[in-house]
Amino acid sequence: MLKKCFSKNMGWIMTVFKKLNLGCGFSRMPPVDGWVNIDIDVRFNPDIVRDLSRGLPFENGTCDKVLASHIIEHFVPADVIFLIQECQRVLVPGGILMITVPLGVAPDLTHESFFHEFTFDNLLVQKYNWSLSKLILISKVFVDVPAPENYRMMTVTFEKVK
Ligand SMILES: C[S@@+](CC[C@H](N)C(=O)[O-])C[C@H]1O[C@@H](n2cnc3c(N)ncnc32)[C@H](O)[C@@H]1O
Numbered sequence: 001m002l003k004k005c006f007s008k009n010m011g012w013i014m015t016v017f018k019k020l021n022l023g024c025g026f027s028r029m030p031p032v033d034g035w036v037n038i039d040i041d042v043r044f045n046p047d048i049v050r051d052l053s054r055g056l057p058f059e060n061g062t063c064d065k066v067l068a069s070h071i072i073e074h075f076v077p078a079d080v081i082f083l084i085q086e087c088q089r090v091l092v093p094g095g096i097l098m099i100t101v102p103l104g105v106a107p108d109l110t111h112e113s114f115f116h117e118f119t120f121d122n123l124l125v126q127k128y129n130w131s132l133s134k135l136i137l138i139s140k141v142f143v144d145v146p147a148p149e150n151y152r153m154m155t156v157t158f159e160k161v162k
Contacts, residue, residue, distance in 0.1 A: 016034055017034070017062060017063055017064035017065075017092060017095075018034055018035075018036050018058065018062060018063045018064070019033070019034050019035045019036065019063065019064065019065040019066075019067070020035075020036050020038060020056065020058075020063055020065070020066045020067065020090070021035055021036065021037045021038065021067045021069075022038055022052055022066065022067065022068045022069075022071050022083075023038070023039055023040075023052065023068065023069070023070070023071030023074070024037035024038060024039045024044055024046050025039060025041075025044050025070075026044060027069065028044070028045075028046075029067070031047060036048060038050055038052060040052065052071070052075075052083060053075055053079040053082070053083070055082065055083070055086045056083075056086040056087070056089070056090050058090045059090070060089050060090065061090065061091070061092045061093075062090055062092075063090045063091050063092070063095060064091065064092050064094070064095045064096070065091075065095060065096045065097075065098070066087045066090070066091060066095070066096070066097045066098070067098050068083075068087075068097070068098070068099045068100070069098075069099075069100040069155075070100055070101070070102075070153075072099065072101060072113065073101050073102055073106070073108075073111045073112070073113055073114070073115070074110055074111065074112060075112055075113060076112045076113065077112075077113050080113050081123065084097075084123065084124065084128075088128055088130075088160060091160045092160070093160055093161065093162050094159060094160065095159070095160045096133075096157060096158070096159055096160075097124075097130070097157070097158045097159075097160065098155060098156070098157045098158075099120065099155070099156050099157075099158075100153060100154070100155040101115045101153060101154060102114075102115065102151070102152070102153045103115060103116070103117060103137070103152040103153055103154055104116075104152070106151060107151070115154070117135065117137065117154055120132075120156050120158065124158050125158075128160075129161055129162070130158040130159065130160055130161060131158065131159045131161055132156065132157075132158055133157045133158065133159050134155075134156065134157040135154065135155075135156050135157075136154060136155045136156075137152060137153075137154050138152065138153050138154065138155065
């Protein structure tokens with residue numbers, strides 16, 4: 001997103017906000033479009049190698065989109081809440097947070113947190129006053145790993161109101 005911003009020293013300037021791809025894995029997003037790919041694992045060749053449970057290495061209000069696809073289920077609940085607070089901090093008002101997680105218990109022992117379709121409503125909408133813009137429930141058919149037939153995941157998209 002390109003936005004006209006007022007700077008005390010330079011007057012009106014155009015600012016390009018960053019888009020964060022948290023825990024990118026092999027699903028890298030194009031840096032040329034402003035995306036910053038972040039992962040703890042160097043094998044995925046992220047733009048930034050970082051343990052995201054330590055927070056986001058960006059200034060307040062410098063990002064307009066955060067994508068967290070299949071990462072926060074690997075965090076303990078306290079770190080999920082901290083990372084969401086970090087998203088709140090780095091996003092501009094009107095910025096978008098998109099989260100994809102499995103619903104319920106998935107057949108993966110590396111998962112630390114488990115989600116219900118209203119988990120984020122309670123946290124983001126009730127506590128932080130974000131607006132929920134979309135809820136998509138998806139049944140995923142795995143071709144590469146065994147999974148129960150009723151395995152489901154969801155993608156929720158929130159807009160930071162202020
Ligand atoms: C299941 S993969 C998801 C990859 C990708 N986002 C996608 O949707 O296809 C989880 C990714 O999160 C990364 N990850 C797990 N814990 C992390 C942490 N504490 N900090 C940063 N990245 C982490 C892993 O290295 C892995 O690349």
